[in-house]
Amino acid sequence: MSVEQLTLLDPAPDTPAKRPARPRARRPDLPRPAxxxxxxxxxxxxxxxxxxxxxxxxxxxxxxxxxxxxxTVLLVDAEVVEGRLVVAASTRGVAERLGFLSKDSAHRRLRxxxxxxxxxxxxxxxxxxxxxxxxxxxxxxxAVTRPSN
Numbered sequence: 001m002s003v004e005q006l007t008l009l010d011p012a013p014d015t016p017a018k019r020p021a022r023p024r025a026r027r028p029d030l031p032r033p034a035x036x037x038x039x040x041x042x043x044x045x046x047x048x049x050x051x052x053x054x055x056x057x058x059x060x061x062x063x064x065x066x067x068x069x070x071x072t073v074l075l076v077d078a079e080v081v082e083g084r085l086v087v088a089a090s091t092r093g094v095a096e097r098l099g100f101l102s103k104d105s106a107h108r109r110l111r112x113x114x115x116x117x118x119x120x121x122x123x124x125x126x127x128x129x130x131x132x133x134x135x136x137x138x139x140x141x142x143a144v145t146r147p148s149n
Contacts, residue, residue: 048145049075055141063112066101068142070109071118071135073097075144078135085137085144086122090130 049072051060060068073094078087095106113119114133118140122132137143 046146047076050143050145052141052143055139057141059140059142063116066105067109067112069098070094070101070106071113071140071142074119074133074135075142078144080146085135086132087135088130088132093130 051068074087074089075085077089078085080086091107091110092103094110095101095103098106101109110119114121118136120134120136122134124131
């Protein structure tokens with residue numbers, strides 16, 4: 001190809017390049033009103049999942065919002081067995097309940113929570129049964145409250 005055939009785009013030298021927008025600086029920490037502690041009455045079958053800050057914020061930053069969403073779905077279905085939270089959940093079931101994660105992404109988040117020690121896999125009860133996990137919420141800043149029947 002000869003030099004004459006090449007056409008190079010030459011941006012106009014007068015036009016300044018746009019700089020990417022930067023996030024605004026944080027305002028200094030202003031005093032916030034105290035969080036109101038209100039009692040929530042739970043009905044049968046209802047679960048209250050609380051995220052207590054700043055501990056929950058650290059967990060969110062470390063593991064990401066998708067992992068927190070997966071953990072929340074598991075907590076809603078968990079039952080107390082011998083004083084521990086136990087849940088049986090399939091990867092596809094978690095993905096379907098959330099609606100915004102694929103089954104592959106849900107599987108990655110479940111693996112991530114297992115590596116972090118939040119989920120502990122229990123031995124399988126059968127070849128077609130979904131995996132069963134024991135949920136450990138220590139250090140996550142997340143708590144579950146269930147009504148006492």
